[in-house]
Amino acid sequence: EKVEITKEQEALMKLIVDAYNKHQLPQDVTKKLLQEQYSTEENFILLTEIATSQVQVLVEFTKNIPGFLSLDHEDQIALLKGSAVEAMFLRSAQVFSRKMPIGHTEVLEERIRKSGISEEFITPLFNFYKTVGELHMSLEEQALLTAVTILTPDRPYVKDQQTVELLQEPMVDLLKKLCVLQHPQEPQYFARLLGRLTELRTLNHYHAEMLTSWRVNDHKFTPLLCEIWDVQ
Numbered sequence: 001e002k003v004e005i006t007k008e009q010e011a012l013m014k015l016i017v018d019a020y021n022k023h024q025l026p027q028d029v030t031k032k033l034l035q036e037q038y039s040t041e042e043n044f045i046l047l048t049e050i051a052t053s054q055v056q057v058l059v060e061f062t063k064n065i066p067g068f069l070s071l072d073h074e075d076q077i078a079l080l081k082g083s084a085v086e087a088m089f090l091r092s093a094q095v096f097s098r099k100m101p102i103g104h105t106e107v108l109e110e111r112i113r114k115s116g117i118s119e120e121f122i123t124p125l126f127n128f129y130k131t132v133g134e135l136h137m138s139l140e141e142q143a144l145l146t147a148v149t150i151l152t153p154d155r156p157y158v159k160d161q162q163t164v165e166l167l168q169e170p171m172v173d174l175l176k177k178l179c180v181l182q183h184p185q186e187p188q189y190f191a192r193l194l195g196r197l198t199e200l201r202t203l204n205h206y207h208a209e210m211l212t213s214w215r216v217n218d219h220k221f222t223p224l225l226c227e228i229w230d231v232q
């Protein structure tokens with residue numbers, strides 16, 4: 001039967017996509033990717049600055065998700081802390097899928113490869129980037145998938161999972177319809193997207209190890225990253 005987006009789904013999508021477009025990394029932050037030195041230390045410092053700025057962008061985007069600010073405040077924090085790494089994997093993955101104007105892709109890859117991350121994490125990390133890139137996600141799909149990731153009910157310390165599920169469900173339904181409409185020749189596209197969310201869960205564990213190995217080598221994070229990642 002014909003898949004149709006309802007008027008309220010149209011309105012929800014506009015809200016999410018506008019928020020996603022509005023909250024972006026500032027140019028002066030991302031253009032540093034092309035300017036700074038290429039030492040391991042410089043790369044780590046630059047990626048730390050970008051990640052910190054990205055968390056701020058993520059918080060602003062999340063505040064625009066309908067219903068999020070009506071959630072219990074502690075649950076709002078638990079959702080942000082629980083999804084920050086996954087949302088940043090998704091965000092940084094988009095850089096590799098869309099050809100950045102001034103070759104950010106190669107530069108970002110170079111800096112991530114030489115930032116003190118051990119080889120065992122580099123492989124799954126760039127495999128994820130590759131598989132996301134192959135999906136050629138639309139902007140709407142990127143925005144909705146990020147919202148779905150943030151509204152994952154079973155994050156640690158979330159008390160009222162029920163209410164989070166009520167917020168996440170309409171996003172998932174809308175994303176599913178969007179996938180059918182935007183990829184008619186690929187009926188399993190939505191399933192592939194959800195597969196990336198499963199992959200993101202495993203990357204969380206790798207990321208925790210990455211943080212530990214950076215800290216063992218006395219790398220410093222910013223107060224915001226320490227707060228959101230419960231380090232230091």
Ligand SMILES: CC(C)c1onc(-c2c(Cl)cccc2Cl)c1COc1ccc2cc(-c3cccc(C(=O)O)c3)sc2c1
Nearest residue numbers: 025030044047048050051054085088089091092095104112
């Ligand atoms: C603290 C720091 C060393 C760190 O620790 N773990 C990670 C991480 C790494 Cl490595 C990989 C995945 C996830 C994390 Cl969380 C990081 C760096 O995290 C980030 C976070 C967001 C972005 C957005 C980018 C980006 C570039 C150009 C353009 C755009 C754009 O949106 O236009 C975005 S790069 C970037 C790097």
